[in-house]
Amino acid sequence: MNETGTMTLETAATDVLQEAQQDLASGIEHAFSSSFPEHDCRLETIGQPLPDFVRGTYYLNGPARFGAGEFSWRHWLDGDGMVSALRFEKEMIRVRSRYVRSRKFQEEQNAGRPLFRTFGTAFPGSQLNRAHNGLESPVNVSVYPFEGRLLAFGEQGLPWELDPETLETRGQFTFGGRLNDASPFSAHPKFDAETGEMFNFGIFFSAQTPRLYFYCLQNGEMRYRKSVPLEYPCSVHDFSISSNYAIFYLSPYLLDINGLLKEGKTVMESLRWEPERGSRLLVLDRKTGEPIISLPVGNRHCLHLINSFEQGERLIVDVVEYDEPLYGYYQPIPDLFSNVSQGGPVRLVIDLQSREIIERIALDYLKAPDFPATDPRRAMHSYDELWMLGISTTGRPGRKFFDQLVHARWDQHSVGDIYQCPPMRYLGGEPVFIGEPGSGNGVVICQEFDAAARKSSFLVFEAARVAPGPVTRIPLDDLLYLGFHAGFRFG
Ligand SMILES: [Fe+2]
Structure with missing residues (x-):
């Protein structure tokens, strides 16, 4: 303001510029790296021991490869999918994470460069899927156990089957040949x-x-x-x-x-x-x-x-x-x-x-x-x-x-019940509710991405009261991609 209380045009323009340039997610660029490492290791917990009913596997899918060489993808849905499995046993927690070796992933890996158009990125000669009716799926949205199998899904494409334990990719899943590349198929199947x-x-x-x-x-x-x-x-x-x-x-x-x-x-x-x-x-x-x-x-x-x-x-x-x-x-x-x-x-x-x-x-x-x-x-x-x-x-x-x-x-x-992350920490992955058998109680798991420390953790909250923060933290030694959808399979 000047002495008369009027904002000068110059000051106003600077304020507008500063307003437009606010960085409200400092360090979030680390969540969109060219690639993230695969994991296979034991994890320890910090805080309260996990309740006994948390026995089973938490699965998470999300985009985890946003570049190849000099090339970078533009859109969050563009990255190749990686699936993580957090296995909760009585004496041990183990995390495995592996890229889905989809057709897109393998062919681009072999070529050493991007080949396929993605949701938000095109380039000269970028290819569509084999049926020429859409994108070649990066298989990066969701993951569901199905009849003893584990299926990873992308936006509008057939799922890919993974080994539920090792997460090795077994191949595209066609439901016994009943569906094919020309069948539009969403990432959100529903199960009864x-x-x-x-x-x-x-x-x-x-x-x-x-x-x-x-x-x-x-x-x-x-x-x-x-x-x-x-x-x-x-x-x-x-x-x-x-x-x-x-x-x-x-x-x-x-x-x-x-x-x-x-x-x-x-x-x-x-x-x-x-x-x-x-x-x-x-x-x-x-x-x-x-x-x-x-x-x-x-x-x-x-x-x-x-x-x-x-x-x-x-x-x-x-x-x-x-x-x-x-x-x-x-x-x-x-x-x-x-x-x-x-x-x-x-x-x-x-x-x-x-x-x-x-x-x-x-x-x-x-x-x-x-x-x-x-x-x-x-x-x-x-x-x-x-x-x-x-x-x-x-x-x-x-x-x-x-x-x-x-x-x-x-x-x-x-x-009235909101957990607020500290600065430079972000949350990822659909919150997953794990219920105590015979009661309405349970815990909720989601991911934390600490951009300052460059480390990820899984956070476990009391489902009924999240505002005080996680009761248990399961830290990794490095950063894990930010996931989209997740789920839990008991046993
Ligand atoms: Fe979704």
Whole structure:
């Protein structure tokens, strides 16, 4: 301000510049290295001993190779997937981490240079997949145990099978030849442990006849494969199931497939956000895959759903909504989330008779949370608690990253249990709830990335009370890539 109290133009311009240049994620560039080492070693714990019920394997997948030679990828979804297994035994914790030796990984390794176009990076001559209908998958989003196997998934592509113990890559998994490279297949299959069913979907991004393929597999067979017409060819990442329904939140984030297939563009360059078209909630009958309800649901974007369940004639669908899509804020590496929009968990209550949304309950946490997780035993059932990662500096310009573990309850609209990381420490990996048998208690595990010390740890929190910080820390000697999705297999 000058003596008259008026801000000079020069000062204002400097302030704007400084505002634009805020670094709210100091050191986060170390999370996007050309490569991360593979691990196979024992780990020790610091703090409280782990409860006896934590016996089994925590699996995590995420992008872990962001460059080759002089070349660097631009987008968080571009990196080649690495899967980690944290094995909890009575006397020992062991970590293994290995790259998925996907076709993309192997062919680029052999060539000594990038060959394939990725979600956010193209270069002259960059190739698509063998079916020429999309990207060659970097297999970097999620990992799920399935019928004694371990399957690693990327965005829209067939999974790759890994040895559940050694994490050696066994090969692309085609479900006994029932699916192939031309089959769109998401990274978020859903499993019903009682029926043994596995559901998944994929989008056929035709401009003229966009469709959603919906798959139901059971006992090694394809029980059905449905083709559901879509209003527009939209990007869909996740869905949800309840006892009788499959629920999709379709946001108007349109993919121009010709840009990708014919014009050499990336997926990112081919996506357009057209909120004026409105979003829709699509409900399919789980028994048949037939669509039964399609409802307007505002004009926001949903990346992940949290859980769905039925109560009499009501269907409750819990989602995380944002003002606009997140993918544009996964770039340019390493400056992520610079102007990320607000967002937060929302509960939608649908009357199945009148086919209307009769209630909309928003939690008061809007700091662009993602990777929502619940007690897996409450999947498809009424539940109250969820955990997710949040970005404390949402709303301020400048790169930023997840630095809060948020524990929320639907019965308390305000969120009162939040763990805040110290400066230069960040969180990664979907928080995983591990429940004590016979009780609602449990622990939550997620990753910590210490950019100052250049070391990663796994953090274990009391699920009911995360704000005081982790009760147990499991440190590594070096940095582990920041993961996307994770899960736990008992035994
Ligand atoms: Fe996801």
